[in-house]
Amino acid sequence: MARPLSETARAKMLLATQEIVMLHGLDGFTIDEVSRRSGVAKSTLYRHFRTGDELLLVAVDDLIEEVDAPDTGSLRDDLREMLNTFMAVAGNPKIRQLFVSILKRSITDPEFAATFRNVKEQRHAPLRVVLQRAMARGEVDPSIDVDLAMHMVEGPFVSKRMFADEDVTSRDADVLVELVVRALAPR
C-alpha cells in the first residue's frame, strides 16, 4: 500500500558522495553536505542507509574498478605489473586518506568492518590467483599458506607507502619484488 524507496534518490546520494570525496576528501563528507549537494532530504538518507558510513562505503566500492590478474608466465613479472597498478592508485593522497578513514571506521564498527572485509577480498582476488598459478608452476614453495604469501607481497609496499608515507620508486619496487620472489621460492 505504501511506496518503495526511490532508486533515483539513492543514485543521487551515491553520486554526490563520490563527488564530495573526490573533490574535497573524506573530511568534506558530511550527511548535511550530501543532502545539500544531492537535493535528497536527510530523512530520506537515513531511510536508505543506517549511517553515513554505510553510504560512504557503498559509494566508494561503487567507484573502484575491477583489476584482472596478469598472466605473464613469470611470478616476478606478474608481481611487477600488479604493484605498478597498486602504486599508481596508492600514490594519490586522497585515496590514501580515504582508505585510512575507512580502515579507522572499520575498527570501531564491526558491521562496517564486515562490509569492508568483502570489499578487501574482492581486491585481493587477483593477487591470490597470481600466487596460485606461480605455485602450480613451481615458482612458489607449495607449503606456504597463500594468505601469508599475499601479506608477504603486499606488506612491504603497504608499510612503505601507507604507513611510512614514503614514495615507492620503481627501483624500490624492483628490489622488493626480487626479495619477495626469493622468499617464496622453493628451497
Next chain:
Amino acid sequence: MARPLSETARAKMLLATQEIVMLHGLDGFTIDEVSRRSGVAKSTLYRHFRTGDELLLVAVDDLIEEVDAPDTGSLRDDLREMLNTFMAVAGNPKIRQLFVSILKRSITDPEFAATFRNVKEQRHAPLRVVLQRAMARGEVDPSIDVDLAMHMVEGPFVSKRMFADEDVTSRDADVLVELVVRALAPR
C-alpha cells in the same frame, strides 16, 4: 621574557588524555572533555598543542614504553622477539584504532605528519639496529637498503594485523620470520 608554558598544565592534559583513551576509547577523546577532566582551560590546551590530535599523539607516545633492540646473535631469534612484542601491543584493538586515527590525521596535516614521523623513527630504531648487526654478521645481504629491509620485516605483519585485521598466530609469525630471513640472506 614571558612566562613559560606550564609543565603542570601539560602533565595534567597528558594524564587526562591517557585516562580518557584508556577508559572510553578514542571516541571519548574530546578537547572539551580533556579540559573538563584536567581542569586545564581549552585556551591553554591550544597554546600547548596545535590540535587535539597533536595532544593525542604526544600522550600516546608518552604511554608506550621504549623497547631495547634484542641481541641474541641470530637474526631469526632477534626478529621473533621483536615481533612478539609488536604483536602483543598490536593485539589490543584500542591501540590499533588509535594508531589508525593518528595515521589518518598525518595524511591530511603535514605538520602533524612531521611529528608523527619522529615518533615512528624512535619506534623503528631497534629494528634498524637488529638489521645492521645482522648485516655485520653476514646474515643479511649488505647491498640491501636498510629501510627497505625494515619494510620487508614489518610489512607482512602490519598488512595482516592492521589492514586485514586478522590475528597473527605465533605459527604465522614463525613462518613470516623464516621467509623474511630467506629473503634477506646473501645469495
Next chain:
Amino acid sequence: MARPLSETARAKMLLATQEIVMLHGLDGFTIDEVSRRSGVAKSTLYRHFRTGDELLLVAVDDLIEEVDAPDTGSLRDDLREMLNTFMAVAGNPKIRQLFVSILKRSITDPEFAATFRNVKEQRHAPLRVVLQRAMARGEVDPSIDVDLAMHMVEGPFVSKRMFADEDVTSRDADVLVELVVRALAPR
C-alpha cells in the same frame, strides 16, 4: 514546505530573556544563559534571531505595555500625564541601561536599527496624537512640523534623565511642560 519555526521555542526564549534581565540585569544576559535557562538549543536561538541583541529587543518590547494617548482637552495636562508615565519607567536604572544598550547596538547595525525604529515609532504614536489634537484645538502653531514638536517635548526630559542621568522631579516636569507649551503656542 519545511517545518516552521517553533512558537514554543520562541516563547521559551523570550520568557528566559525577560527573567534574566529582570533578575540579574543586562550583564546577566548571555546567549548561553538564555539557552541554558530556556532549554532551547543555541542553534535554534540563532535560527530565530540574528543576534542576541535582536532577541533582547523583542523580549523587552514584549515586556512594555502599550500606553494610550490621554485626552484631557488641554495640551498642558496631556503632556503632564504622558511625561509622568515616561518618568516612572525611565526612573528604573535597569530600563535605562537596557535602552542605552539597544541604542548602542542600533548605531552599529543598520538592520537592528530598522527594527528598533519600528519599536520607537510605536512608542511615539500617542505623543504624536496628543500634539495633533492640540494643533486642531489651536493650542499649537500649525506651521510647526510635528516631528520637531515631538523632539521639543521629549528632548529636555531625555537629556536630563538619560544623558545627564539626573532625576526629574515633578517640579522640573511642570516647569519643562510650561516652557514647551509656550514654545509651541501660536504667536
Next chain:
Amino acid sequence: MARPLSETARAKMLLATQEIVMLHGLDGFTIDEVSRRSGVAKSTLYRHFRTGDELLLVAVDDLIEEVDAPDTGSLRDDLREMLNTFMAVAGNPKIRQLFVSILKRSITDPEFAATFRNVKEQRHAPLRVVLQRAMARGEVDPSIDVDLAMHMVEGPFVSKRMFADEDVTSRDADVLVELVVRALAPR
C-alpha cells in the same frame, strides 16, 4: 627604592586607544589590542587604570578640544553657533557610537559615571555661560533654572540626532532655536 609609574607607558596607551577608537570604532577597543598596539604590557595597563573603560574615558576626553562660548550679543545667534558646532561633531557616527558606549558604561559603573560627569560638565560650561549672559541681557526669564534651560536647548537636538538617529538640517536647527528662544523669553 621603588619606581614611579612610567609616563611613557601611559602616553603610549592613550595614543593607542585613540588610534583604535578612530580607526576601528569602540568595538575594536580591547585591553589586549591596546597592549598589542602600544607595546605596553597588560599588567602595566592595570597598574595605571582600574579598568579598560577608565583608560578609554581618559583617552577620549584628551581627544576633544575645548570650545569657547560665543558672544554675539544675541541668544539666537549664540545658540545657532554652538549648535552648529555640536551638529558637526554629532554628525559623525563613530563619535555617536563612542558617546553612547560611554553612556552605557556609566550606567553600570558608578565610579565611571562620576568621571564621565566631570567631562560632561566641562562640555556644558560654554552653554551655561551663554544662557547666563542672555539672562543678564533680559533675553531669558530669570526665574528659570539654568540647568533646566540647558536641557531645553540641548534636548531637542539630542533627541533627534542621538535617539531618533535622524539628521538635523540647518532648517531644523533654525526652527528649534527659534522655538527655544520663545520658550525661554520673559513673559
Next chain:
DNA sequence: TGTTAAGCGAGACGGTACGTCGCGTCTTAAT
C-alpha cells in the same frame, strides 16, 4: 479508480564539540 500509507524535500529541533576571543590575574626575566 479512488484511497491511503509511505516516501519525499525541506529544514527546525535539542545536543555537543569546535576553535577563537577577551577578561583580569599571575609568573618570568630584564631593567
Next chain:
DNA sequence: ATTAAGACGCGACGTACCGTCTCGCTTAACA
C-alpha cells in the same frame, strides 16, 4: 619595583554536524 611578554583559568561567542522530528506534497499499491 616596574616593565614587556605572554601563559593562566574562565566563560561567551557563533558555527557545524549529528540523528530525530515535523511539515505539506507526491506517488504507487491496494481495494
